[in-house]
Every structure is written in structure tokens, then in C-alpha cells.
Amino acid sequence: MKPLMSARHLTKQYGGRNGCRDVSFDLYPGEVLCIVGESGSGKTTLLNTLALRTDADGGALTYTDANGAALDLLALSEPRRRMLARTEWGFVQQNPRDGLRAGVSAGANIGEPLMAVGARHYGRIRETATQWMRRVELDAERIDELPSAFSGGMQQRLQIARNLVTGPRLVFMDEPTAGLDVSVQARLLDLLRTLTTTLHLSVLIVTHDIGVARLLAHRLMVMQGGTVVESGLTDQVLDDPQHPYTQTLVASVLPV
Amino acid sequence: MTQETSNLSNTAAATRAFVDNPALMLRAERVCKTFTLHGQGGIRIDALSGVSLDVERGECVVLAGPSGAGKSSFLRCLYGNYLASGGRIAIRDDDAPLQHLDITAAEPHDILRLRRNVVGYVSQFLRVIPRVTTLDVVAAPLTVRGVDEAQARQRAATLLARLNVPERLWSLAPATFSGGEQQRVNIARGLIAGHRVLLLDEPTASLDAENREVVAQLIDEARGRGAAIVGVFHDEDTRNRVATRIMTMNAAREQAPITEPA
Numbered sequence: 001m002k003p004l005m006s007a008r009h010l011t012k013q014y015g016g017r018n019g020c021r022d023v024s025f026d027l028y029p030g031e032v033l034c035i036v037g038e039s040g041s042g043k044t045t046l047l048n049t050l051a052l053r054t055d056a057d058g059g060a061l062t063y064t065d066a067n068g069a070a071l072d073l074l075a076l077s078e079p080r081r082r083m084l085a086r087t088e089w090g091f092v093q094q095n096p097r098d099g100l101r102a103g104v105s106a107g108a109n110i111g112e113p114l115m116a117v118g119a120r121h122y123g124r125i126r127e128t129a130t131q132w133m134r135r136v137e138l139d140a141e142r143i144d145e146l147p148s149a150f151s152g153g154m155q156q157r158l159q160i161a162r163n164l165v166t167g168p169r170l171v172f173m174d175e176p177t178a179g180l181d182v183s184v185q186a187r188l189l190d191l192l193r194t195l196t197t198t199l200h201l202s203v204l205i206v207t208h209d210i211g212v213a214r215l216l217a218h219r220l221m222v223m224q225g226g227t228v229v230e231s232g233l234t235d236q237v238l239d240d241p242q243h244p245y246t247q248t249l250v251a252s253v254l255p256v
Numbered sequence: 257m258t259q260e261t262s263n264l265s266n267t268a269a270a271t272r273a274f275v276d277n278p279a280l281m282l283r284a285e286r287v288c289k290t291f292t293l294h295g296q297g298g299i300r301i302d303a304l305s306g307v308s309l310d311v312e313r314g315e316c317v318v319l320a321g322p323s324g325a326g327k328s329s330f331l332r333c334l335y336g337n338y339l340a341s342g343g344r345i346a347i348r349d350d351d352a353p354l355q356h357l358d359i360t361a362a363e364p365h366d367i368l369r370l371r372r373n374v375v376g377y378v379s380q381f382l383r384v385i386p387r388v389t390t391l392d393v394v395a396a397p398l399t400v401r402g403v404d405e406a407q408a409r410q411r412a413a414t415l416l417a418r419l420n421v422p423e424r425l426w427s428l429a430p431a432t433f434s435g436g437e438q439q440r441v442n443i444a445r446g447l448i449a450g451h452r453v454l455l456l457d458e459p460t461a462s463l464d465a466e467n468r469e470v471v472a473q474l475i476d477e478a479r480g481r482g483a484a485i486v487g488v489f490h491d492e493d494t495r496n497r498v499a500t501r502i503m504t505m506n507a508a509r510e511q512a513p514i515t516e517p518a
Contacts, residue, residue, distance in 0.1 A: 001365075026363075026365065028365050031365070031368070186386045186387065187386075187387065189386070190385070190386055190387045190388065193385070197399075197400065215385065218364075218368055219364050219368075231364075232339075232364055233336060233337075233364045233367060233368070235337050236336060236337055236338070236339060239332070239337055239338065240291075240332075240337065240338040240339055242292075242339065243294075244294035244295070247293070247294050247295055248294075248295060251295060
């Protein structure tokens with residue numbers, strides 16, 4: 001099996017600091033890879049660099065597209081990057097308001113990405129949007145309401161529907177459960193778990209929450225000061241952490 | 257990489273072992289495990305110092321020895337849950353070149369595949385997933401392999417019934433179940449996929465005699481199918497009932513922690 005995405009010595013610096021340095025990994029189809037670390041560790045910078053939202057300063061990044069072609073992402077032209085982001089990728093923001101369009105209805109928020117890849121039949125788009133509302137456990141009766149009429153947890157599920165409706169192969173998520181009530185968080189985690197398994201999605205997810213990582217991820221990368229200090233299978237990294245920082249991180253989790 | 261080079265002759269020997277002996281399922285060679293507690297002044301604790309074990313198809317090797325002898329640590333190393341600090345662990349893997357995977361040197365991606373297809377692990381406790389029903393928790397190891405959902409649930413129902421988990425509980429998430437019920441759900445989940453290598457860490461710890469006997473029968477049946485089993489059982493009756501061989505372990509050197517040289 002070929003990796004879906006391969007990073008080698010990927011580096012992003014802001015004036016020589018605060019970025020990510022020398023990151024290498026292979027992500028395979030169907031794998032959920034979690035990037036954990038505290039604020040300022042460079043995990044969001046890494047995610048944005050991988051999703052081509054910020055330009056890398058060095059290293060290599062390869063992606064195998066739906067046709068099996070290996071693309072050198074750092075050399076890809078801007079129109080092709082945008083095409084890739086629209087057709088094969090999703091990006092779920094920490095704050096749903098950043099990932100949704102406030103001025104249009106819930107149904108339009110889900111339908112828009114479909115129109116961007118060429119869907120034109122209004123009835124079918126609405127039908128698909130209705131199905132996705134149900135799939136992310138939203139009341140389909142509320143399809144014509146604006147995002148602002150929904151609670152934070154519901155908005156996050158709406159954002160997930162908007163990102164998955166086009167059937168992406170790779171989804172980036174930046175702290176998707178942060179800022180939600182614990183009970184709302186559990187429901188969202190369970191939903192994400194089910195969707196990633198049934199849709200056979202590959203996911204790169206950034207979180208500072210070890211519990212989220214334990215529940216969702218197959219593999220972990222632990223970041224500190226812009227570098228990956230430890231990586232491996234989720235249960236191995238959490239049950240037998242090797243690096244001093246990872247040991248502190250795991251020991252700091254309050255028992256439930 | 258340097259370690260890989262120095263182990264080249266050993267690797268060659270193990271390669272031949274899995275090709276030459278079709279019954280060999282697992283080979284652990286001089287496995288060591290040392291925990292370094294960086295938060296506590298770099299104290300090092302030796303859990304395993306050079307444990308070796310071969311397990312063949314149809315065997316059930318029970319690990320015995322006093323508490324602190326490293327039985328659970330060894331099982332966890334075999335599963336890749338703990339990183340071995342030294343030695344080698346190879347497990348039969350028909351999808352790998354030369355019919356085995358060296359899990360002490362493998363990529364996470366390959367260990368995930370091995371866990372899906374070859375190695376199953378039953379711990380003492382069920383790691384509860386919120387909101388997922390008991391039936392789906394048990395069926396999951398089959399569905400991730402691509403088995404049809406209805407068929408997987410059917411198999412899960414059969415196993416849960418055999419383990420005397422009341423049918424009214426099947427559609428509930430196991431978070432609120434009693435310790436014994438959770439443990440039986442965990443066993444059903446661990447055994448459903450018919451893994452060819454099974455690692456069992458005190459799977460009968462909180463079960464009554466009747467259910468311990470059901471588990472013992474399921475272990476016998478797994479052996480009959482050709483599974484290779486390594487287990488830890490705290491009660492002597494179950495241990496003697498299921499074991500084809502007993503390996504006694506002793507605490508690694510002495511228990512006194514060694515301070516990391518500065």
C-alpha cells in the first residue's frame with residue numbers, strides 16, 4: 001500500500017522561530033494521525049503547512065491523488081492546489097464560524113461545496129444536504145435556518161457535514177472539539193469515529209486533549225518547541241511514553 | 257540502524273525459523289524492558305531482562321511468577337503496546353516478506369495491519385467508548401476487516417450469549433455494566449475475529465466459576481483452530497485448565513531502582 005501523504009524534513013519558520021522543524025511521516029489510507037502538544041508547540045503551523053495553507057520553507061511533501069499519481073505538493077501550481085483542496089480534501093476549523101458561511105442557510109452551507117465541484121441539480125443537492133444533516137445528527141427540519149441559530153456543538157457538526165459532503169479522501173482538523181461542553185464533545189467524538197471508519201477517511205487532527213487522541217487516533221506525533229519529539233501507535237505512546245515531555249503530558253491527564 | 261546491522265545474523269536465523277517451521281507463530285528473543293522515569297530524576301526500573309519464548313500453533317503458554325515478575329509487561333511488549341528496550345519480537349505474518357514481522361523494528365502502519373489480521377489482545381479492563389452499543393463494540397474487530405455488518409453482529413450475538421451476557425444489555429453501551437459483564441464483553445471482542453495469535457492478560461480476573469469455564473472452553477476452541485496463545489491467569493485452576501505449557505518468570509534482577517548516570 002502506498003502512503004497517501006509523505007512528509008520529509010518539512011520546515012516552516014516565522015523569522016527563524018515559532019514554526020515547525022524537520023517533520024517527517026507517512027500517512028496511509030484509512031489512518032487517523034493525531035498531532036498533540038501544548039499551545040505554541042507548532043502543531044497548528046504544521047497542519048496549515050501540510051494543508052498548503054501556509055508555504056513550507058523546506059523539505060518535501062508528496063500526496064498520492066485519486067488516480068494514483070504522486071504529486072509534489074510544494075511544487076504544485078496554485079490552481080491545482082485549490083482543485084485538490086476542493087475535490088480530495090476537507091479542513092475542519094476549531095471555530096465553526098471560520099469554516100461556515102454565516103449569511104447562508106445550513107442546507108446551503110452543505111450544498112455549496114457540491115456546487116463548487118459541478119453539481120447543478122437543485123433538488124438533488126438539497127436531498128444530499130438533508131441526508132448529511134441526519135448523518136451528523138442534526139434536525140433536517142432546520143435545513144433553512146442560518147448557522148447562527150444552531151448551538152456551538154451543532155455548528156461544529158454542520159461544519160463537518162460541509163467538509164465531508166464531497167467525499168474527500170483526506171481531512172484536516174484543527175482542535176475540532178475544543179471549546180465544547182464535555183457531553184457535546186463525547187457525541188462529536190463518537191460521530192467523528194464512526195464517520196472516519198465507515199468512510200475509510202484519512203485524517204490529520206491537531207489536539208491538545210490526550211483523551212481525544214486516545215479515542216480517535218491510530219497514531220500520534222507529539223510536538224514540543226516546533227519539533228516532533230516522539231511518534232508511534234497511540235496506545236504505545238500513551239501507555240509507554242519515552243520522551244520526558246510526553247511523560248509529563250501523559251502524567252498530567254486527570255484520571256476519570 | 258546500527259542495532260539493525262549488529263542483529264543481522266540473528267535476523268537471518270529468525271527468518272529461517274519462520275520459513276522452516278510452519279507451526280512457529282511467535283518468537284521472542286532476549287526481550288528487555290527498562291522504564292526510565294524522567295519526571296522522577298531519571299530513575300530506571302528494569303521490568304524484563306532477556307526473556308525468550310517460542311510459541312507454536314495450538315499452544316497455550318501461561319506466564320507464571322510472582323507479582324512484579326513482568327508478566328503483563330512481557331505481554332504488552334508482544335502486542336507492541338510497550339516498546340521493548342532490547343531483544344527481538346517476531347510474529348508470523350503471511351503478508352510480510354519471509355512470513356514474519358519483526359515488531360521491534362516495524363513501522364506503526366505494519367503493526368496496525370498485524371493487529372487487525374493476526375494478533376489479538378484481551379486486557380483486564382474494557383476501554384469504554386461512549387455511546388457505542390455492546391453488540392457493535394464486540395463486532396468492531398470484524399467490521400474493520402470489512403466483514404458485512406449484519407454478519408458481524410450475528411457473530412457478536414452468538415459469543416455474547418455463550419458468555420452469558422443478558423440479551424437486554426446488547427443494545428446498551430457497556431459503560432454502566434458491572435465489572436464482570438464488562439470483562440465478558442471485552443473477551444467477546446477479543447475472541448470474535450479468530451486472531452491466530454492471542455495475548456490474554458488476566459481475562460478471567462473478575463468472573464465467577466461458571467463464566468471462567470466458558471472462557472476456558474473458548475480458549476480450547478481457539479487452540480483447536482490453531483491459534484497460538486500466551487496468557488496470564490491469576491487463579492491456579494484456570495491456569496492448569498488451559499495451559500499446554502507454563503513459563504515461570506522471575507523479577508528482573510532485583511527490584512531496587514537504578515539511578516540514571518548523569
